[in-house]
Amino acid sequence: MKLIEAVKNQDFEAVRRLLDVNPELINQADERGFTPLLYATYMGNEELVNYLMKFNPNLNAQDISGNTALMGVSFKGNLKMAELLLKKGADVNLTNKKGATAIIYAVSYNQPDMVKLLMSHGADISIKDQDGLSARDHARNLGFKEIEGLVSQG
Template sequence: MLRAATRGDADAAALAVRAGAPVDVRDARRRTPLLLAVIDDRLEVADLLARLGADPDAVDVQQDTPWLVTGVTGSVAMGQLLLPLDPDVTLRNRYGGVSIIPASERGHVAYVRWALQHTAVDVDHVNDLGWTALLEAVVLGEGTERWQRIVAILLEQGADRSIPDRDGVTALAHARARGYDEIAALLAR
């Protein structure tokens, strides 16, 4: 079952289930077939597992869940597939972040827009590092158009631009320090 999920082989996964394999079987790192399918964006297998009742909130040893990993991969299609399973969008990854934080850091524009429009994820959630999605987009982003768009989306969705990091530095101050003039202009409005 685990190999079938990793390979994206829905037929083999279906055969494994028919042969009695548990839908939420775990590997040595406590990853379920659904989590493995999400990691590799194997939509067909994930769809099968979702229909069979796989747990979108199953946590592995790294504190990843299928839902949280959609923020890392930026897969809107996978997020749409998992959303009817009612994933807990408040679960936090090993850094204490929710799905839009890694998505903002990595420049996943479509995912950030979609997740904020279709879930109750907290746009101002502060992770264990003291950063919000807005701060991560500025501090860990590249300042290019992708991150400019993410900053604009976060602001449109009500992100609080005044929340500073642990050192008291705001996203605007970080943008100015990095020479991200377009992002600084968005944040200064």
């Protein structure tokens, strides 16, 4: 079994066996550019993410669209995982192929607590996506008043 398949199946024992034998597998990506960490964070599997962190995965690995683990947890509002990624050194201002950042995702999916967390870790609200829109622009356009207030203060 491949590591990515084991992660996707949330087969913790298989993940453990595979990484114990070959820890370099931690950053191996599939055809979509997903690494084990990307899958584990997208699935919200905290136990698996914590285990994978022991192998020093690339926290800023990007899939073929340029999305990172932090972007994935940002639009879902998973504060615990976002905090873990940020504390371990994930780049809060990395952009994907559309120019979006984690904070643009948090704003676009109406995640005010995530916006606060990302801002407290230095998220740049002035970065514009490929459409020329910043986090503030997205908040205003979507009518998310609470978030618009947050990003206006930043």
